[in-house]
Amino acid sequence: MRIIFLILASISTLFAQYIWVLPSSNEMTSSFGEFRVGHFHGGIDLHAPVGMPIVAPADGWVQRVSISPWGYGKSLYFVFDDTLTAVFGHLSRYAKKVQDRVVSEQYKAKSSIVNLFFKKNEYSFKAGEIIAYTGKSGVGLPHLHFETRRGLKTFVSPFHYGFTPPDSVAPTIVKIAVIPLSQDAWIEESLLPLIIKSGDDYWQRRKPIRFWGKVGLAVSFYDKTGQENRNRLGVRFLELFLDGEKIFSCDYDSFKLDETRNIGFLYDNGLEYYYHSRFHRLFVPDSLKITQLINDKPDAGILDCSILSPVVHKIWVRLEDFAGNATTETLSIVPSPVEDVPLQFMYDDSGRVIVKVLGDTDDLAIQFCKSGENTFKTIAKNRKSILLDNRDGFFRPVGIGSRQIYPFILGTMEEQKYHSEQCSLFVMENYLYYIVKLDIPPVCVPEFAISGITIDYQMITPTKWLLRNHSQELEQNLLPTVDVFLGDPEFPYAKLGEFSPVYCLMGFWTESKKSSKLWKTSVRIPGDALYSS
Numbered sequence: 001m002r003i004i005f006l007i008l009a010s011i012s013t014l015f016a017q018y019i020w021v022l023p024s025s026n027e028m029t030s031s032f033g034e035f036r037v038g039h040f041h042g043g044i045d046l047h048a049p050v051g052m053p054i055v056a057p058a059d060g061w062v063q064r065v066s067i068s069p070w071g072y073g074k075s076l077y078f079v080f081d082d083t084l085t086a087v088f089g090h091l092s093r094y095a096k097k098v099q100d101r102v103v104s105e106q107y108k109a110k111s112s113i114v115n116l117f118f119k120k121n122e123y124s125f126k127a128g129e130i131i132a133y134t135g136k137s138g139v140g141l142p143h144l145h146f147e148t149r150r151g152l153k154t155f156v157s158p159f160h161y162g163f164t165p166p167d168s169v170a171p172t173i174v175k176i177a178v179i180p181l182s183q184d185a186w187i188e189e190s191l192l193p194l195i196i197k198s199g200d201d202y203w204q205r206r207k208p209i210r211f212w213g214k215v216g217l218a219v220s221f222y223d224k225t226g227q228e229n230r231n232r233l234g235v236r237f238l239e240l241f242l243d244g245e246k247i248f249s250c251d252y253d254s255f256k257l258d259e260t261r262n263i264g265f266l267y268d269n270g271l272e273y274y275y276h277s278r279f280h281r282l283f284v285p286d287s288l289k290i291t292q293l294i295n296d297k298p299d300a301g302i303l304d305c306s307i308l309s310p311v312v313h314k315i316w317v318r319l320e321d322f323a324g325n326a327t328t329e330t331l332s333i334v335p336s337p338v339e340d341v342p343l344q345f346m347y348d349d350s351g352r353v354i355v356k357v358l359g360d361t362d363d364l365a366i367q368f369c370k371s372g373e374n375t376f377k378t379i380a381k382n383r384k385s386i387l388l389d390n391r392d393g394f395f396r397p398v399g400i401g402s403r404q405i406y407p408f409i410l411g412t413m414e415e416q417k418y419h420s421e422q423c424s425l426f427v428m429e430n431y432l433y434y435i436v437k438l439d440i441p442p443v444c445v446p447e448f449a450i451s452g453i454t455i456d457y458q459m460i461t462p463t464k465w466l467l468r469n470h471s472q473e474l475e476q477n478l479l480p481t482v483d484v485f486l487g488d489p490e491f492p493y494a495k496l497g498e499f500s501p502v503y504c505l506m507g508f509w510t511e512s513k514k515s516s517k518l519w520k521t522s523v524r525i526p527g528d529a530l531y532s533s
Helices: 002-016 096-109 257-266 269-275
Strands: 028-030 044-047 053-055 060-067 074-080 084-094 114-117 130-134 143-150 154-156 172-180 194-197 209-212 214-222 237-242 245-251 254-256 313-320 326-335 343-347 352-357 364-370 377-381 385-389 393-399 423-428 431-436 447-450 453-456 458-460 466-468 481-487 494-499 502-504 507-509 514-516 518-525 530-532
Touching: 060 084, 060 096, 074 130, 084 096, 096 114, 172 269, 172 313, 172 326, 214 313, 254 257
Parallel strands: 209 326
Antiparallel strands: 028 044, 044 143, 053 130, 060 074, 060 114, 074 084, 084 130, 084 143, 143 154, 154 254, 172 194, 172 214, 237 245, 237 313, 313 326, 343 352, 352 385, 364 377, 364 393, 423 431, 431 518, 447 453, 458 514, 466 530, 481 494, 481 518, 502 507
């Protein structure tokens, strides 16, 4: 214990000798490691009007100044303690002796754009002396961008060295996404990601999430330093626990320059595109080596039903900011295989149908969605048979509790079972979407290299889609639209194309070959049309 105390005391003494670099402001507007398009944010941003003095954090010397109309604009690199470099961006001017040298070099070069390197101690400063002034050069509104680096290629959080603005507010978890990762993955009788928000049935373990196959979690969040600060910031730690055991951890304390482009593997751009929120993954993507990932095993953070026992498991999502404020949300999950429920149909002259369940009816419900609407309502539970008037909308069987049913829709006068072994029905913007994942052997397996990772892709061929209407002849306004969604590590399930059906004697159909490792297709049909696959 004495040794640990002495070490901590030494670290505290070390940090205490560093001076806060912006005496006039400690309001943070961006934190370290935050998402930027194509890279991690390499420092912290501080609110500052133009002309505020910046002081040296310790005794040191100016290694470099750079002036450009882009990026950091006017920047200064200050070396202290031999191995550490402080970088200041978006400046208005430098301390007089440095500013005079810069102006002289600009005249020599006949250009305002310069990049100057100085010898050690050529321009030295004592701790607390003014080295530059804040500005609005480069990109963005007036503010100070402040970095700390080990050497030039390792970005380290300024918080690591004691540069810590006051922060009394814990992070806020906005949404949690459960994402299918394997070809056989189902989440609540759907092939699509499940987005959970505060107040939902699944939030705070009010209802367990049924899943099958392999799934991963992602979290949408923000942090604040105080109630009066409206800026939304990042966090330091993101952790995932399964039944009390930590299975994933990400620490934004540092990152290497050559890893900054890997940010697209930690954030799910596909979810952001479709659900309008930025999600950070809580699983290791494709065994990628990233400094922030503490546990970089290939399966870290992945929930696999083949390993988990078929009981309810507890999930913790924990976030902690750079000041040590933490927040936790809990979910429950239960591995649930997807079952095929045999049904028998009997019709009368008026178009009504008696649906008889040939299998087990326990934990089974029938739901109804009226044509033109977008909400399914439960109309029967745990019943062997039910009389349905299927002329006004669509019906579907669903599982209750831990039971999952292969989803299919009922809505035809013909005695035919509308079913695909891997399909899912959902409703959006008054359209019924029928998502089908086809299990087709690969036609060929080309290889593509993405950021040094070899990905195997498969050729896929969507099947035929048959559209019928029970009350009138097919018309042009009932044409379905086939959307093809393809996935890759950076943009999972991005919409690759939209294919209009071709008329033929059998109805309407379309075929298209595309290449992807992960893929899904959807058929968009008008609410009063009938559909089978």
